[in-house]
Amino acid sequence: DSGVTQTPKHLITATGQRVTLRCSPRSGDLSVYWYQQSLDQGLQFLIQYYNGEERAKGNILERFSAQQFPDLHSELNLSSLELGDSALYFCASSVATRAGPGNTIYFGEGSWLTVV
Amino acid sequence: GIQVEQSPPDLILQEGANSTLRCNFSDSVNNLQWFHQNPWGQLINLFYIPSGTKQNGRLSATTVATERYSLLYISSSQTTDSGVYFCAATGTASKLTFGTGTRLQVTL
Numbered sequence: 001d002s003g004v005t006q007t008p009k010h011l012i013t014a015t016g017q018r019v020t021l022r023c024s025p026r027s028g029d030l031s032v033y034w035y036q037q038s039l040d041q042g043l044q045f046l047i048q049y050y051n052g053e054e055r056a057k058g059n060i061l062e063r064f065s066a067q068q069f070p071d072l073h074s075e076l077n078l079s080s081l082e083l084g085d086s087a088l089y090f091c092a093s094s095v096a097t098r099a100g101p102g103n104t105i106y107f108g109e110g111s112w113l114t115v116v
Numbered sequence: 117g118i119q120v121e122q123s124p125p126d127l128i129l130q131e132g133a134n135s136t137l138r139c140n141f142s143d144s145v146n147n148l149q150w151f152h153q154n155p156w157g158q159l160i161n162l163f164y165i166p167s168g169t170k171q172n173g174r175l176s177a178t179t180v181a182t183e184r185y186s187l188l189y190i191s192s193s194q195t196t197d198s199g200v201y202f203c204a205a206t207g208t209a210s211k212l213t214f215g216t217g218t219r220l221q222v223t224l
Contacts, residue, residue, distance in 0.1 A: 002161065033211060043202065043214040056211050088157055096210070103147060105204075105212055107159040 003027065004108035006091050012114045018079040021111045025072055025093030031055070032074040033094075033105065034066055038087040049074055081115045088112055118143045118207035122215035129193050129222050137188040137218045139203030147206040148179055150188050153217070154199045162188070162201075193222045 003026035013019055025032050034046040036059075045058035049068035060066075063081075068074040078085060092107045119142035129135055141148070150162040163170050163177040165186065170177055174193075179186040190197055200219050204212040 031210065042216050043204075045211045045213070048211055056209060058211065090159065092212075094210075103210070104161065104164040105147070105149065106161060107151070109158050112157070 006108035023091030029093035
């Protein structure tokens with residue numbers, strides 16, 4: 001158990017709908033990262049938050065948004081869903097915002113999203 | 117950004133065999149991690165190893181930062197070792213960049 005909790009574990013929804021994925025980081029971790037893993041794209045970084053503020057942005061679509069709340073949990077909102085958004089979405093957390101010695105990044109078990 | 121390449125892409129081993137997985141990266145790294153993704157999709161941390169050598173049971177890893185590569189050794193492989201092994205690294209940014217993985221299948 002990495003200590004990173006993601007809900008829901010599985011989600012099936014229709015095209016055009018909106019879903020919210022939730023993540024609770026490890027106790028004491030201030031950074032939260034979101035990754036998308038699809039069959040044809042591998043593991044892609046979406047976005048990072050540190051202590052409530054956006055710190056880095058990757059290949060995140062405009063239809064997707066995220067935020068980190070004062071209690072440090074994070075939510076990833078996916079809207080106007082398309083078939084191609086079907087993927088495994090991972091949340092990860094670490095202590096620091098910048099890479100450095102000891103800043104191991106731990107991953108949750110992921111949320112499987114299927115868009116039909 | 118940093119580029120991460122892994123080889124081989126696929127590997128089939130008989131139970132009990134040893135293997136070496138390789139990860140090359142394009143720039144200096146501040147963080148390098150190895151992960152095992154099991155058949156259920158879970159990403160499990162194996163090593164945090166930006167440099168040096170570490171061992172954990174039948175697994176060990178070595179990173180030679182000056183030559184920009186890391187190796188993951190699996191000894192006496194077991195069927196439970198099957199899955200995909202990912203190497204991921206950070207350069208100056210804090211996000212991890214993943215390689216495309218090595219898919220390992222261990223057969224009886």
